[in-house]
Amino acid sequence: MFESITEKISSLVHHHREKHSEAASIVPVVEEVPVSKNWDFEITFVGAKNVPVGDIIASDPFLVAYLGPSDDQNTLSYITGVHWNTLNPEWNAKWNVQNVSDGTVLEMNVMDKDKMKEDTHLGKATLILGPQLEGFQEHTIEIIKPDGRTRGNITVHTTGKRTTGKAAALDKPTTTGPARYSRHTSYAAGILTHENKFEFYAYRIRLYHILEVFGSDPAGYQHWNLDYDAAKRIFADNLEGANIRNALHSQHSYLYRHDRKTEYGALT
Template structure:
């Protein structure tokens, strides 16, 4: 048996070595491409506004129905865009915009059109194309797989606007996302089925693409915290590989891209408030009282767990009391898909100016000045409190007109505000106690437990779960020892 274990260990090590070599080659290619940017003067960069209009003549991909198309775009493999999914159509209309600053004039835009297959780990490839970023309206023929007999894959329409780069030093902020701020709300049917509750709302997660993240944070990120035992379980030692695989599988389920996702654009304060309405509760409708349902259009007194990903500069979050957190080693690692570093992480909550303790539901939300309190309460990544002012400025840059307060997790004002928020939820909104912390309902199994069953050898469900189409898999290279600079007590996030 020991020889067999040694064989498995050797095979695993060899696989990681091959994967690391491929990852290193990819990193080298990116570094080479980045170095070439230095050969370009500032007048060789442009600010782009791309409108992805739609497609027509797409082939029928499903036995029942036609196709559920979406597309993935990238510029020079440096920045990416993933569209919404259009259900049951061969002529989708997207009209989705993408603004990117400081793009080299010679850059190439690549687009792949896919058919979303619900409940399966892979999506069907429809076709792709590449175009330059010169301005103008473009109609492009999609190129399908080489071995497919059907050569007609449809056409794609887009429009590109271009103007000289406005930044004085475009090299330092090349391929900088500039909006619009899109968000998606994921309510995973797969998670509900796995945990014996056919209610997708129980597992709601949000992803919001932020602009100007690197413009504010520069090269300062937050590495996993080596002084936190739960983080060590995820990132340190041979057994951590299996732990990460389970968390990543859960992340893919919770953030899977489906036709049922909600999509939108943040254009003002009202859009932010609508996301924070009680209608986005983590618990199913059948668990809500009549009072809760009646107030579902109001801003909900709730605490949210968040991580700002370095992979795509997205703010990923859910209610802290969401049931899917049960049994997982880290809430923040789940949102970050076990990334070894994030831009920032913690918790946030909305409050009316003056605090929840001085609020009454007699006041309309529209007549209240709302604030968003955000902190660094994350043991997994232990964010440096010195970066809280930067976090606040970055969020103000994305949400002008919305009052943002970034406070340290030990700040007394923060603790008081969190307590008042929870108190209002319990006493004024009939929110049950078990909704404020991750708990399971009767008959429900934890997502963590079901993921492990899902991955057991010989299990009927032993297959890769549905993946998130716009998230890059974090590799399994050595996560390192960690550079966390705060000693958070165990039992925290």
């Protein structure tokens, strides 16, 4: 009987050791978070002081920013709202970008909005992004006019941190927004569309990641409907087609024109 008790105790001890050994061999798997040499930035275009004059005594300034070369169609860009009749605009517009390589140039172009003709380039300022901008910093940067002289300055806030997670696996910079929008008021459009009110709102939203979703190869784009008679007239390679397209472009420009009643915001 004593031997039987001894065997049971031995069996229990052996079983306990096996369970302890198995538990010790189970090591929690900690998922490694990729860390990049690149940077994420929250950029706030605060405003500008004493911008160059675009009209007679003032300007209608807005800012167009590029994360890299402005002549590259793949470069990320950002547009603020327009401030009317001022040389001291306050935009307070935020732009969040990820996976920005060290040495990338943030180019900020100050533009003067013209209602009926092409916008005027008033000047630009640049800021080099990289590890020297880690954490929160405020920058006051001189505006260089097209003739090379300086006038006024832009105030920009940046908050930089190392790129981690999924963004670190990307092969180019990207943005998390926010998506800016503008709301345009048109009395003429309200009349033309037979609205009850003599007022019509048109919204324009600036979306990102279009090329990532649809691709950059025109061969993969959806062609216009070749069986639609109206489309045939619009895209016809003749004088009538050219006149129709010009008229549509003019209507589009009028509908989405910027004026003092235009409202700006962001979708987050």
